[in-house]
Amino acid sequence: MSHNYCIGTDIGGTTIKLAVISTEGEIIKKWEIPTDISNKGSHITKDINIAINNTLSELNLQKSSILGIGAGAPGFVDTSTGYINEAINIGWKDYDFGIELSELTNLPVWVDNDANLAALGENWLGAGRAVDNLIAVTLGTGVGGGIIANGEILNGANGTAAEIGHMTVKTSGGKPCNCGRLGCLETETSATAIVRKAYEKIEDGHDSNLVQLEEITAKSVFELAADGDTASREVLAEVVDILGLSLANLSVAINPNKIVLGGGVSQAGDQLLNPLKEAFQKYALPRVAEACIFELAELGNDAGVIGGASLVKQYHQ
């Protein structure tokens, strides 16, 4: 059988992940190369082309057996053309990435935001398998999101859909966000926010084992909370309440079959998931809550390349 492989690539600030995946979802090979962000990231596209050529030779695959490349970039993408408006971490601005990669590789290329591709990856081979309506949330240093509706990625008017980390959750007293505004979901529920709130508890003079830590991490706050530390529990209760409310309000619009949680904070597992489900049910329209299952993401760092391959599978003719 010919023409039955897809290439996914996920361009991050440190590494570029790649994978060759069959249209049936078998991962033939996955690997990564360092991201060369020198000279405004101008070597990246060539490096991807070389990495692909080398691997196809090594695997003895003809280019004619590749349906195309699905690429994720960390920024604002015009998905109809693969044009990158801005991808700060890798130095790109106003760059015609899709067309350039397509010309270099002589393959069709589809490009999307990395968080959207992670959602699509979980939707194909991960925790969001085979549902038509999915919200994927990444809780890490920041809060990212991808939304699948009617079986397709939501991109919106200018590629800014599903930027759920920038829902406004505090209309007064909110902390500054990277986006330039105050009180975003990201500044209240990311790993960074958990750590900040824990330090605030110490500053406020709470009697807590947090003071004994050399450095507070989100993980340590979860651990102390599990051991009964009141201040840590209060931090997490507030985070979970805000996140549950925001996901409930999103879900009244999207009515998802499933919400998939990934990123570092999601490693807390049921300690996060159980109270989050409760908060969600408190705030969501009952019929919306009934339809929606919570799950932990399954694909970890592979979600993006799998999503890239899925994009090819979905759109190639």
Add this chain to the structure above:
Amino acid sequence: MSHNYCIGTDIGGTTIKLAVISTEGEIIKKWEIPTDISNKGSHITKDINIAINNTLSELNLQKSSILGIGAGAPGFVDTSTGYINEAINIGWKDYDFGIELSELTNLPVWVDNDANLAALGENWLGAGRAVDNLIAVTLGTGVGGGIIANGEILNGANGTAAEIGHMTVKTSGGKPCNCGRLGCLETETSATAIVRKAYEKIEDGHDSNLVQLEEITAKSVFELAADGDTASREVLAEVVDILGLSLANLSVAINPNKIVLGGGVSQAGDQLLNPLKEAFQKYALPRVAEACIFELAELGNDAGVIGGASLVKQYHQ
């Protein structure tokens, strides 16, 4: 030319609206019949069939020239089958409406929620013309919504998508909503909410011309606010702030090209639209706000039947 008309019908608690519309968007005829809600609405489907047959005869149209019927019902709809889970206003519960109407009329039938069809109508021939990503909001006795994303209605996992009136906007001190919960967008920004808030101002002893009104309506609150009445202005400022915040948070997920406002409250025009745009810009991610235009709905009560016809146009083979 044959096979080039669509029938739209919009079933309300008082009247059933119908229209015959060409696939080019020309309204050949629109009319309405009373809704017979006796006997749990069991006559409605037959009445629609009779109304359609009479009109086709009158217009000298063959049934073979009709591509199908798109019907809107006020409730929860399984859009894949046309099954109505519940439509309280017209007495339906667990009713196989789509199949029954299709058998009676011998035409293909597509069914959706009435608010979703109104959004689709505005998307075809109204204020939301030719945009792929649209949020349509109806501000009346309640707050309804319809969302078009990637050019299609969002229905979600169980037909509850776009129920934006039930976003939770007050986590404490919220008023009871018809949905059984507290503090929904509907209980804070509907015409009903505006009137309630105005009466609260009087009860709180504010010096306001509101006390001179025999009966307060949302319209009278807008009129007094325009004349400089402070209490009325405060009521509307609060309503607009909550609505702007909710639409901003929705828009960070959907990234719409346009938000279209309909319903009785939207008749306030620029007096509503201008401060609402300001509140929206305060709370929305700048790139989301840049992409999004606000407009008043254009189709009024015809939006539903036009949306029904659009549904046929979109899905017939």
